[in-house]
Amino acid sequence: MAAAVGDWRLVGQEAALSSLTCRRLYARHGKSDDLVLVCVQGSFYAMEAWCSHMGGPLYQGDIEDFGDKLHVVCPWHGYTFDVRTGQNDLGIRQEVFQVKVEDSQVYVMYKCDLSTDPFS
Template structure:
């Protein structure tokens, strides 16, 4: 655990997670803590699941090459967010989280447990 209370959380196998470009990760902390996991050009990215504009589900957005960088487009209003740093041209910002691959598993540095399935 680091000073922010975050730990590396295993979310699944690379070969399984790489099958989808965008997917939701459910947080043990509740819906507002959910993340969106993206896979593009062999790289995984993680950011807040809900758009900072009006809460659109970014995990259902499209990944686009925009100005030479990978972005996700919010399905509600079309805002583009850089997958690497969460930035946007009009000043909106998404929190992004470090992702690493170890022994064929994908890990995200985060404060709660994460799952591919919704809690019951």
């Protein structure tokens, strides 16, 4: 289940964000709070950007369908995480966050501002 912390944070236009399957969302609080935004067939999902195994960048991972569930695959060691739940078959998990689309704008429920570009 997605965490319900913070407020709805605007991250951008649906059309622009759907152009990449995985993208990094930079957090105003710093790198450790960054997220990965996943877009598959018009549906958006958000989770912690850094793999809970050894910190690999999940936003550089592939999206694969395992057993009718979408998973992001960590590019470092191949750990997979369900994009809806953050669960992994080995018992580790990623925190996931609610995403909504309203009026062609994508929002993520999160504790700080998010951006597709680094904060200065």
